[in-house]
Amino acid sequence: MKKNQTTERLLDASREIWAGYLNHPFVRGIADGSLAVNKFRFYLLQDYLYLFDYAKVFAQGVVKSREPEIMRTYASYVASILNGEMEIHRGYMARLGITEAQAESVKPSLSNQSYTAYMRAVAAEEGPAEIMAAVLSCAISYEYIAKWIVKNYPDAENHDFYGEWVRGYASESYAAENHRLIALMERLSGDYTEEQLQRLTDIFVACSRYEAMFWDMAWNEAM
Numbered sequence: 001m002k003k004n005q006t007t008e009r010l011l012d013a014s015r016e017i018w019a020g021y022l023n024h025p026f027v028r029g030i031a032d033g034s035l036a037v038n039k040f041r042f043y044l045l046q047d048y049l050y051l052f053d054y055a056k057v058f059a060q061g062v063v064k065s066r067e068p069e070i071m072r073t074y075a076s077y078v079a080s081i082l083n084g085e086m087e088i089h090r091g092y093m094a095r096l097g098i099t100e101a102q103a104e105s106v107k108p109s110l111s112n113q114s115y116t117a118y119m120r121a122v123a124a125e126e127g128p129a130e131i132m133a134a135v136l137s138c139a140i141s142y143e144y145i146a147k148w149i150v151k152n153y154p155d156a157e158n159h160d161f162y163g164e165w166v167r168g169y170a171s172e173s174y175a176a177e178n179h180r181l182i183a184l185m186e187r188l189s190g191d192y193t194e195e196q197l198q199r200l201t202d203i204f205v206a207c208s209r210y211e212a213m214f215w216d217m218a219w220n221e222a223m
Contacts, residue, residue: 043218053116060123
């Protein structure tokens, strides 16, 4: 059996979408340090709001799972998102003079609302594997983007503003967390039928498209 065969299937189905991330002007702006701070500020606040709903999707994984080990894994990611990944955002918010209260009062954009509504609908209506398909594209695409930036823009990690973002998502600790998610995806889908695997693929591709829309939203500062 091919290692990580479900995840590889998901990635193969969305490869063209993911290639688009690397050519996106927002991502390129982070990579070469040319991104206007106001665009990053807009993105940062929208992503901060997104992470609350993202955590709720993981929380549904706890509710839908029957095995204690899987419940603990999903629960650990709720804590990791709220207390770990959000620290990158809070660090930038402090540098930009934005309080948490101000950030939490921001209105989510239409693209943001659409993306999180889709993930939460999957989480409410379907099972643990489908939930994992919904959250996986966000998690591993950030590692994919950040590592591409490090490889192709060696100075990006040291940029006085965007370097922290690049280092956070290119880090080995972030990659290790993604390895855990991929292992869980494989475990949850191990006995899935072709029809069920296609459903996972459809969810993953949809969320990959939403990720592309999120970059567009950030670049255009579109509400």
